[in-house]
Amino acid sequence: MTESKRLKNFPWLECDAGLNLLASANAMSVNFTYHWLSSPGSAALALLWLSRPLFAHLFHKPLTEPRLVVWRHEHEEIDRALAWPGGDGCVLSLHGGAATRAGAQAALQAAGACPQSVPNLWETTDPLARQAFASLPAIQGELGAKLLLACATHGQAAWRHYAQLSPEKQKQLAHAWAQAEHLYQLPRIQLWGVVNAGKSSLLNALCGQTLAAAGPEPGLTRDVIEGRLEHAGFVLRLFDAPGTGHGGDELDHTALALAERWRAQADLTLELVPPGAVARCPGALVVYSQSDRDPQRRQPGISVHDADSLTRLKQVLVEHFVGALLALPPALRVAWPPEQLAEIASQAAAS
Ligand SMILES: Nc1nc2c(ncn2[C@@H]2O[C@H](COP(=O)(O)OP(=O)(O)OP(=O)(O)O)[C@@H](O)[C@H]2O)c(=O)[nH]1
Ligand SMILES: [Mg+2]
Structure with a gap:
């Protein structure tokens, strides 16, 4: 098989220097061998090369095309990883935290796998x-x-x-x-708006889990709550906050002062304007929340009950932070x- 044919199966290691990676990987004795392609650290991503027999052993079937795999060891889920076939092996893209890496390492040891040292893996003159x-x-x-x-x-x-x-x-x-820059330091988005605008509901809907309590009682949120979401391979940090315009007691003022401090550190304020309210926050990206309650309202409308509107919002946010980079021809990104x-x-x- 020629190198370029192999690389067709290996979509995102498709680079000249990646040829060395595959050549080195193919030269390994292919039994139960593995190699960590990325070094341990605080990175969100860890790359692990596995020989084909080892992959088939760990995941109970061979890898023929890129797919998502759920890696379990002793009934515990280690990670959901993307796996690509490449050359005589497979590359897994795992979450890069220490716990994931340790879990994967334990599973590899339990399988009797041998670490391969590939000294020239990244060697290139470029x-x-x-x-x-x-x-x-x-x-x-x-x-x-x-x-x-x-x-x-x-x-x-x-x-x-x-x-x-x-x-x-x-x-x-x-x-x-x-x-x-936003690929290394995740962008921070501060949700903002009057009480009951739907901030906590939107945080939960965008992140796909219940992170913040939401409900009709005005002023429910008293703290700043973080969530993360991933769209098109890009990760964003979202922060819920207490609502504005509640008046209220000392506690409300303290909560709002805290929210203001967080907003000052955000890369973007996302202001939610519910039916009957107007936008108040200069410089914010405005969305008209709870749009299912008033479909005639201004755009962009957003509703936690309308999955398309949530996807559109995620896309707008990704474009806001890396749109100019992605709009370049691939060779200039x-x-x-x-x-x-x-x-x-x-x-x-x-x-
Ligand atoms: N119909 C409809 N109701 C929504 C939507 N989003 C939120 N709500 C409702 O609006 C009410 C307030 O929602 P929250 O998410 O708690 O609002 P909040 O902005 O976090 O409110 P505070 O924390 O008090 O500032 C709740 O009863 C939600 O169920 C939406 O998109 N459509
Ligand atoms: Mg709230």
């Missing part, structure tokens, strides 16, 4: 590809991992393209590249950590 691999453990979410690995292929070409642009066009491209961009620029200019 400094930008090396930079991309080195940044992999810090990236959050699947979209970031895909974009970063694409840098390993397109990095040099992207910089050559950049160097030929007018200063005005360079500025636009740099602006889009700077959005890569670079996703290095922003603090490395200047360093990479000087390396690229010198090479």
Whole structure:
């Protein structure tokens, strides 16, 4: 099988330097062997290579196409992971926390699997590809991992393209590249609005679980509550807050002061305007909440009872943070950590 044919099964390791990864992986003796492709750390993503026999043993059937697998060990769920066939093995994209990694490691040991050391796994002469691999453990979410690995292929070409642009066009491209920041530091979105606007209900609906109490009693939420959601491989942090306009007692004022402090740290305020209310928060992204109660209202309407409206909102939020980056042609979507961009620029200019 040629390298390029193998890579067709391996959609997001499709990069020149990835060829080395597959070549190294294929050279391993393929029994019950595994190799952690990413180093342990605080990253949200861990990449694990498994030999095909080991995969079939652990998941009770061979992997023929990319799919989601539920990994269990001793009846405990370790993780839900994306698995891709590639070369003579499979790559699993696991959540990168220490507990997931330890669980996976225990399952591998119990299966009698052997760690393979692959010293030249990421070896490449392209400094930008090396930079991309080195940044992999810090990236959050699947979209970031895909974009970063694409840098390993397109990095040099992207910089050559950049160097030929007018200063005005360079500025636009740099602006889009700077959005890569949100792939490393998850964006914070503060829900905002009058009491009973539907903030807590929206937090729960967007995150797909009951994180905050919701109900008709005005001023129910007294604290800031965090949830996370993933859409199109991109992870967002959402914060519920006490509602405004309640007047109320000392406790209400304290709660609102706390919410204001959190809002000051947010990357975006999402203001919910329920039927009968008007938008009040300058600079916020406004949505008209509980739209099922008043379908004639202004757009964009949002209702926790309308799954399409929730999906549209998630899409708007993803576009808000990484839309300019994703709108670029694939070969120009670079996703290095922003603090490395200047360093990479000087390396690229010198090479
Ligand atoms: N019909 C309808 N009702 C909703 C919707 N979202 C929330 N509600 C209802 O509106 C009421 C208030 O919802 P909450 O989510 O608690 O509102 P909140 O903004 O968190 O309120 P506070 O915490 O008091 O500021 C509850 O009775 C919800 O069931 C919606 O999209 N449609
Ligand atoms: Mg609430």
